[in-house]
Amino acid sequence: MRAPPLTTSLIVLCVSLSLVSGFGDKIDLLRPFFISERVDVILPEIRSGQFWRLLTPVLIHFGIIHIVFNMLWLWELGGALENRLSTPDLATMVAVLGMSSNLAQYFYQGPAFGGMSGVVFGLLGYFWMQGRFNPRFGMGLHKHIVIMMLGWFAVCWLGLVGQIANMAHTAGLATGIVWGYASARLGRP
Secondary structure (H helix, E strand, O other), rough: OOOHHHHHHHHHHHHHHHHHHOOOOHHHHHHHOOOOOOOOOHHHHHHOOOOOHOHHHHHHOOOHHHHHHHHHHHHHHHHHHHEEEEEEEEHHHHHHHHHHHHHHHHHHHHOOOOOOOHHHHHHHHHHHHHHHHHHHHHHOHHHHHHHHHHHHHHHHHHHOOOOHHHHHHHHHHHHHHHHHHHHHHHHOO
């Protein structure tokens, strides 16, 4: 398997930003990466042309466990999909999954969030549906991986692990499932 360039670049960006920002301790460095800095007006920065903010919250991580788990799953799922499909295909997936999960989290709880997990759950959903419904896809997830990830999803929603961007997880997973299922039914990878 070749080193997936986009997956590798995303990991380098996330880890670098985490280290430079002290895992969120230097909040002023992260302000341009948040979807918005305001809670009193809906997405004023994006409406004024700062469209990158729809995606850049995926680069922000607030702790060592947060970054390690997100990057491990990005490497496993994103790397496999990038090698199976293509770098532009994964770029499209990361953009769509990132924006949908970021917007869902913003409208659910406001602008104070970050992390790649909405994308990771979306990749999980896509991979899961393709593996189940598209024999031509050629890859699948072991049942225990899906059960473990869905168990983690439930643990997060139950509030057992602290402040989590649960709506980002939910939107990412739902988008990935729909995308993967639709693609599988059309016989596309």
